[in-house]
Amino acid sequence: MAEGPVRLPVGGRIDRKRRLAFRFDGRRLAGHPGDSLASALLANGIRLVARSFKYHRPRGIYAAGPEEPCALVELRRDEARVDPNCPAGEVELFDGLEARSQNRWPSLAWDVGALADRLKPLLPAGFYYKTFRWPAALWTRLYEPLIRRMAGVGRAPRLPDPDRYAHRHHHCDVLVVGAGAAGLVAAELLGRAGLSVLLVESRAQPGGWLADGGAGVRLDGDAAPHWLQAQLARLEALEGVRLLTRSTAFGLYDHGFVGVLERIADHLPLPAPGTPRERLWWVRAKAVLITTGCLERPLVFPDNDRPGVMLAGAAAHYLHHHGVLVGRRPVIFTNNDSVYGLALELARAGAAVTVVDVRPAPPARWERELCEAGVRMLCGRAVVGSEGRSGLHTVHILALDADPALSLPKPLAADALLVSGGLQPNAALFAQARGRLCFDEELGAWRPDEAPPRLWAAGGANGRLSLAAAVEDAARAARDVIRSLGGREPRLELPRVEEETFAQTPFWCSPLKGAAAARRAFVDLHNDVTVADIAVAIREGYRAIEHLKRYTTAGMGPDQGKIVQGNLQGLVARELGRAVQEVGTTTFRQPWTPVPFAALVGAHRGPLFEPLRTPPTHPWAEAHGALFEDVGPWRRARVFPRSGEDLEAALRREARAVRTACGVIDASTLGKIEVAGPDAAIFLDRIYTIAVSRLRVGRCRYGLMLRDDGMVLDDGVVARLEEHRFHLTTTTGGAARVLAWLEEWHQTEWPELRLWITSTTEQWATIALSGPRARELLARLAEGIDLDGAAFPHMSFREGRIAGVPARVFRISFTGELGFEINVEAGFGLHLWEALIEAGSDLGLTPYGTEAMHLLRAEKGYVIVGQETDGTVSPLDLGLEGLLAKNKGDFIGRRALALPALQSPERKQLVGLLPSEPGSVLEEGAQLVPSPEATPPAVSEGHVTSSYFSPNLERSFALALLARGRQRHGERLWATRLDGAPVPVEVVPPCFYDPEGQRLRM
Amino acid sequence: MLEIPCPFCGPRPEVEFRCGGEADIRRPADPDRCSDRAWTDYLWNRTNPKGVHRERWWHVHGCRRWFVVSRHTVSDTILAVSDSGQTAQPQETAADG
C-alpha cells in the first residue's frame, strides 16, 4: 500500500485543469489554483517542511490556519519582498511562489541544530535564565549574539518594503468577526434590522467550519455548501451588510475600536499596479460580535510532533478545500465527537481509518455508519508513542485501564495521526477587549463569561459547539445587539439543523509511564516545551500561569500559543491539584496574528513620516550650501560653510564675525503668540515670573515661565504692543507646549479673564541681526524708525518699514551683541534676508547658523531651556532670581520656590567650567567628580550641559550644573570622558564674555 | 483607543485628545497661606481610584476646549462629560502690581 498524503482525483475547491508552478527549498513543484502552500506540499507527498525552534526536530504541517505551530515558512518574491514566519496553510498558492523552510542549516533534511535534540539535559526549562547570567560583560559579546542566532525563527528582509500599504477608517453599527455559520446568520439578522454591518473573514472564502465540510451536517435539509451559497446570496441582497474576506480582525481595543488587516494582494505574485498590498482598517463599531468559532486542541503524548501528526480539523480542511487525503492509513486520536464525520469521509475517500478514542465507547449516533464504512474503532485507549524520524510510520497504542507494568503498547502502522483534544472556543478577541473567560467544566474548555459594553460573542466562540446551538446563539446575540442599538427586530426563520449531541472529555496527556516517560511529549510544539519542562518549572516553585509561561516559554512565538493554552492550563491544574479555573489563563494581547510593520505604518514613511517645517529662508540656505539640523519639527541651517571649509572652521568664522562685524540668522522658528484683551496683563503676570503689567507700551522683557512645581517650563521675550496686546516669544521646541499651557490656565483656572490667545508663529518671519555694525546696516534699510541708541534702547520695539516692507523691530539679543530681531510677514522673510545680505556685504555681514548661535549665547551664559534645564531645574538653580518679580502678587511656580527642597543649598546650580587644557572640549553630559581616580560607580557632583571651543575666547569652555556650584568658583574638579581618564576643570561664574553687558547697550 | 464624547464636537477618537489628569484639583486661592504639605498635596497627590474617576481632557486636535470626563478606570466606560469652563469657580483676580 502506498504511503503518505496524496491528491484525490475529485473533490475540493481547486481547478485541476490549471497548474501553478512553485518552489519549496529550491525544489520545483506544481499545484492548482485553490491550493494553499500546505495543501500543495501535501499533494506532492511532502511531509517534512520545518525544523522546530529549540531542538530542531523534523516537523510537518500541523494545522490549516493561523494557529500553525510548526509549518512556518519564508516567502520570497524578491530581495525586498521577504516574509518570514508564514503559516503554510494560510499561504494561498500563486504561480512562481517561492518558499523556504526556516530554522535549519545547512538543509532541512540535514540540520546541524538537531544535535540539540540529543543534548536534552543541557536545555532544561528556564534554560535561558539558568545559563546566561554572570558576568554581565559576557552579555553583549557572547550571550546576546548567541541567543539572537539561536532564537531567530525566520529572517527579516534587508531592503525597504517597495509596496504600498493603505489605511482606512470605518464606522459602522456592528462589526461581526468571522463569517462561519454563526457570523452569517447574525449578519443577516442585523442587516434586516437596518443596521450597517461589516462582516470580516480572515480566509479567502466565508463559511468557516461549513466550508471545511461541516462533518456532513445538513441545514434546511441541504448539504452545508448549498446552504452556504444561498446564505451568501441573502447577505448580498442586504444593502447595509458588507463582507470583507482575507481580512483578519487582529486587535480589539476600547470602545468598539478594532484593527482589521485586509490582505489585498498577498495571494498574488505582486500587487496590481496602483493598488496597495494590504489595507489596515481602523473600525469603530457601536457593537462588536465575535463569531470566530473554535480552535481544536492538540493531544499530548510522547513524540506527538512527527511530520504526519496533524490536527483532525486540518485534515478535514485539506480534504474539503483542496481534495487532499493527508494519509492513506490514518489513525485518528480523539477525546470528543467532532472527528467522526471526518473518519467516515476519509474512509469513503479510500483510506484505511482507525479511530483511537480515550472514552470507553464511540458515540452511538455514529456507530452503525462507522461499521459500514469499515472504520476500525479502538476505544478506551490512547496513543502513547510514535515512530518515524522524518515522517510518521508507526503509532503506539495502549489501553487506558491496562496495568503499565504488565502491558506493552501495541504498534500500529500509520502514515498520518490526526489528533483532536477537543474544541476550544476561540475567544481571544473577546478576552483582548477585557471580556472575562470562565472554565466550563462540562465543556472542558474556556468560554466567554462576562462581556464588557459593546461586545458580544456567539456560536462556537461562545462555547456553543454543535451547529444547532451555535446558530441559535448567533440569533440570540444578534437580537441583543439590535435591542441595545434601538433597532427594530426583524422576523427571520433560522436554518433547521438536525439536533446533534456534542461531547468531549478533557484529556490533558497520555500516560507517560515506562519507556514512554523518557520520550518528549510536547505541550507547545512551536517552542518545544514538554510536559517534563512544565513539571520541572513547577518543582522549582513556579505556580502562577503567567510565570510558568515566561519561564518555560510555553505559548510564546509567532503563533502565540493559540492551541497551547487549554492543554497547558489543564496540565498545570493536574500537577498542582487545582481546578483549571483557579489556574487561570495568561493575558490575551493584541495582535491575534502578526501584523506587518509596513501595514501599521501605512503611508507614513520617508518624508511623510512626520511633517517637516522649514523657515522662510530655507531655499536660500539650501542654495548656499548650508548644513542642516532638525530641531523639533523644524529643519534649520546649522552652519553656512564656504568652499573648502569644514563645519568647525565655518562655525569659528561665523562666531567671530558676529562679535567683530555683524551676523544674521533666521530665527523664524521661535514660537510667537499674541495675547490680547482687557485682562491680558493680569493673565501674563500670573504666567510669567516677571511683572508684565508694569511693562510700558513699546518695551519688552525677558522672562521665564515656571510650572507650578517651580521648575522652568520655557523662556522668552514679552513685548507690550498696545495697552491690551502682547507679543510673546517661546523656544523653538516649546511653541506648541506654551500655547497649550496658556490655554489650559485660561480655560480651567481663570476663565473669567477676558482675553484671546493666538499662535502667530507661522505669520511672522523673524530675522535676527546682531554685532557691533548691526545698527549701521539696519540704517541702510530702515524707514520710519529712529535707530539711535537713546531713541530705541535695549529691550524695546518699534514699528516701521525695513527693506520696503512693514516690520516690527525688537531690540533684543541672544548673542550679547547689539541686536535687532526684525519681524515681517512670513511671505517677506526671504526678501528681507536677501536685502540684508546685499546691503551688508561691505560691512562683513555673515549669515550664521544654529551652531554659532549656541556658542555665542553660551559665551554669555544664556541658558537654553531643554539644554541647561531638564524639568528639574528652578530659576534659583540657574541664578536667575532677578527674573522673579517680588511685588506683583502670585505667579505660577512662585509658591513652590519656597519649599525646603527648592531652597536647599545642596541643589545643583549653574556654573561655568574652564578645562585646564584650553584645547580640550568637554563632552556634553560628562559627570563632574571630585578626583581623577573616580571610576564608576562614583558619586557625581554635577554634569556638563553645554560645551564648546570658543574662537572669541580662543579656548574651550562649558556650562554645567554643579551641587552648591555658586560657592565653588575657583575649585578644581574632574569631568569624565567616555574614552579615557577624567580631565581637570576649574569652576568659574557662568559668563565668559562681557559680563557687564556693555556691548548690548552700544 | 477610547471614544471620547467632546461636549462641543461629539464623539471623537482618543488620539485627538490629551488627558490632563484628575479633575477638581483646585489651585489654592492664597498660596502664601498654604503649608508646604498642602502645597505639595495640590501639586502631586492624586486619588488614583479604582472606579469612577473625574478627569480633565483637552480636545487638542479639535475645538481645543478642556472639559471633564467621568471614566470608570476598570472598564474604561465613560459615564458623563461636562464643560469645565462652566463648572470652574470664578476666583478673585490677583491684584495688579
Ligand SMILES: [Zn+2]
Ligand atoms: Zn471638541
